[in-house]
Amino acid sequence: MSNVDPNFEPKIVGFFCNWCSYRAADLAGSARITHAPNVRTIRVMCSGRVDPTFIMKALSLGADGVLIAGCHPGECHYIEQNYKAMRRFHMLRHTLRAMGVEDQRVQLVWASAAEGQQLADAIDKMVAEIKQLGPLGWSQNWEENGQRLKALEDIVHEHQEAMEVPV
C-alpha cells in the first residue's frame, strides 16, 4: 500500500432501498450533512432487489466499490426482505474474496430513514477505505475481464439456487 495515489477518487455505485436508506440520503441532504461525492445512487424498492449480478456488473464496468444500503433488520418495509439481501451479500462476498476483491469494496450498511448522519458517515468511511486500496482496475483489463464476465455471471447464477435457503 505504499503507492497510494492522493488524487484517486473512487467511483462507487450505491444501491439504496426506497424506504429507509434512500430517505436517509434525502435526510442527509435536507440536514446538509456533507459527505464524499463518490457514491452514485441507484434507487431500488428493497435491498432484497439487489441481484448479485448488479454488483458484478458495476465492478466490471469500472466501479471501485459497491455500497448496498437497506432498512435495519426487523424494520424492512417488506417485512424481512433485507435478511435476504444480507444472505446474498455474505454469499457473494465469499465469491468476491476468492476473486481477490477486498471486503471493503462491497459493503452492506443499514440506515433507517432517520439516520442521515450514519449513512453519511458510512459513505465517508467506505470512500476513505477504498482510497487506501486504490483502483480496482477491472475496467483497465477490460478485454480479459469482458470475456470472463460471462463466466462470472454464470457462476453467480449457478450458485444462486444454493444461496436461497427457503425460510
Add this chain to the structure above:
Amino acid sequence: MAEKIGVYVCHCGSNIAGKVDVEEVAKWAGKNCADVCVSRDYKFMCSSLGQAMIEEDIKKEGLTRVVVAACSPHLHEKTFRRACSNAGLNPYLMGMTNVREHCSWVHKDRAAATEKTKALVAAAVGRVKHQQPLEPFYVDVNKATLVIGGGIAGLQATLELADAGYPVYLVERQPSIGGHMAQFDKTFPTLDCSACILTPKMSEAGQHENVKLLTYAELEEVSGSVGNFKVKIRQKARHVDYDKCTGCGICVEKCPRKVLDTEFEAGMGNRKAIYMPFPQAVPRIPVIDTESCIWFERQKCRACEKLCPTNAIAFDQQDEIIEVNVGNIIIATGWKPFDCKTIPQYGYGRLANVYTSLEFERLCNAAGPTNGKIVLRDGKTEPKSIAIIHCVGSRDTRHNPYCSGICCMASLKFGHLVLEKTQAEVYSFYIDMRTNQKNYEEFYQRLLGEGMHFVRGKVSEVTDAARLPSEQGKLIVQCEDTLIGKQQRFPVDMVILMGALEPQADAREMGLKCGISCSMDGWYTERHPKLDPVATMTDGIFVAGVCQGPKDIPASVAQGAAAAARVAGMITKGKVMIEPVVATINDDACSGCKICNNMCPYNAIEFLEDRGVSHVITALCKGCGTCVSACPAGVITGAHFNNQQIGAEIEGALWDALQPAGAAASQPETVAV
C-alpha cells in the same frame, strides 16, 4: 426505433445551481447522451412554468421519454408524472434523478458535484430508455372496516366511522371494550373522571347499529390487500351464550370461586371465576375463566348454570373462527405496562408498599378495591408521605430509551389526588418535567402551588434498611438531588413507580399478520413521522393510539379520529389506485423450481400444480423485487425496476469509468453486457 429523450436540469433557485454547474450538465447531456434531443436547465422545474415547458416539449418535439434532474422523487415525482400525463405521455416513462438532496446539498466541491450530477443524469437517461408505459390498477373498496383494539383510540375510530354510516367490526381481546382508560380514576389536567367520559362512548359503540362488537376475540389471520382484506378472527369461548345472556349478574354473584384480578384491578382486587371485568363493561356478558372455574378444574359446582334464569351458561362452548371481509384495518392495540420487577433495586414485588402506577390508579379509583381510599397494603393505614419515581424503565438505555410521554402528567395527577384525599407529603423524583401540551404546564404550576415537592434526580434505590431511628419502618428513597448536588435519603410510607409504556408483547407478531413493521422499540412504524402519522407502509392498514408510540388520551383520540377520516375518505372514493410496480413471471420460461415461492413475505406467489409453474397474484404483490433477483432462470420481471432498467442505470452511472483519463466524452453506453 430510437427514443426521443428530454432532459430537464433544475436550478432549484440556487439550491442546485449553487453547487452544480447546471447549464454545463444540460449542455453535456444534450451532446453526449444517446437519444437526447432536448436538454434544458430552468430556475424552478416544479413551478407551473417549468412543467409547462416539459409539456410543450412533449407535444412539439414528440418526446417519448423525460428525465428530470432535480430534488428527491419522494418530493416531486408525482408532479412531473402529472405533467407528462397532461401532455399525453404515459407517466411511467418519466424518470427523476435526485441531484439536490443526494448531490448539491451534501458536497462541497463544485467540480466533483458537477461530475456526479453528470453520472446521475447519464444513469437516468440510460434507465428511462428501457422504462415501459404502465397503467395503475384500481380496485373497489369494501365499505366495512376492522378496528383492532377497543381502547379509547379504537373506540373513537369505530364511532367516527359508524356515525358516518359505515359498518365496523371492533375486535377486542378482553371481555369488555374500554382499554386502559377504563382503569383510570381521573384524567389530567382537567381532573374529570375517566369513567364519566369513557363509558358513554363504550355504550354508544355497544348499541350502534353499524358496529359489530367482537369482544374476547383475537385476530387470527389477515389476507388480501387494500380494499379487500379477508380477516379471520378467533372468538374465544366465553362459555356463556351471547344471545341468551341478559347480563343480570346472578352467576357472578353466586360463583363461589374468588381469584386475584391481575388484569383490570392490576392485582389490587379480586374477581370471581365467572366475571365481568368491571360493572360498566360493554358488552354486559360475563366470561368464565376456565383456569379457575371449579367445573373445569374438577367437574363440580355448576352453581352458575343452575341459577342462570335464561340457561345461558354453556360449558361445552368452543372457540370459533369468524371470517369477515373489510376494506381497511385500523390497528389500535395500545400498550402494556413495564414490568417493574425488572429493576430490583426499586423493590417492587419485594417491598409491600411499592406500587406501580396502574396499581395506584386502582387504589385511588372510587370504584376500585378500596373505594378510592389511599391506604397502604395493610388496607387501613393512611400513608403520611409518598414518593413518586418517574422514568421507571423509560429514558433508560438499559430498558427503553424513549420517553413514555404521559408519566410526568400522571404523577402530577397522583400528587393532586393524594394532596386532596390525605394529609400526606408528596415527593416527585424526576429527570425532567415534561408538560408540553395544552394546559399541562398550568397544571404543573398548580401542583407547585399545592405543595407537592419536586426533587430532580434519578433514584438509585428504594430500601427498607433503616440507618437512622427516623427511618425505622419506612421505605427509604436514596437519590442525588442534582440541583443541590447532594445525596439524600427520603423516608416515606409509600412509593409509586411510574413504569414505562411498552408495546404489547405480541406487537411484532400482530404487525407481521397485517404486513406492517415496528421500530426498534416495538412501536408500529407510520408512513411518515410528520406528514402521515396514521397510515402505514401497507396500504389500507392504519394505526391509532399508543401502539404507534406513547401518547396521552387527547392525542390517542385525535389519531383514532384521523385514522377513521382516512378510511372514510377511501370508502367515499370507492376505488383505490395501486402502483403498477409488481412482479410477473414468464410462465413459458418458468422451470417450476419454487425458489421464489418462499421468498415472498406476502405469499403473493402461488405454485400452479397443474401447469408446474409459479404465478404472481398481482393484487398481493407489493413490488419489493426480491423474487426477481432470486429467480435462477431470470424469468421474473419487476415492473419499473427490471434488470434491463437497473443494468442501464449502472452503465450510465459509470459512464466515465471506462474512459481513459481526459477523454471522458463519448456516449455512456459503450459496453454491452
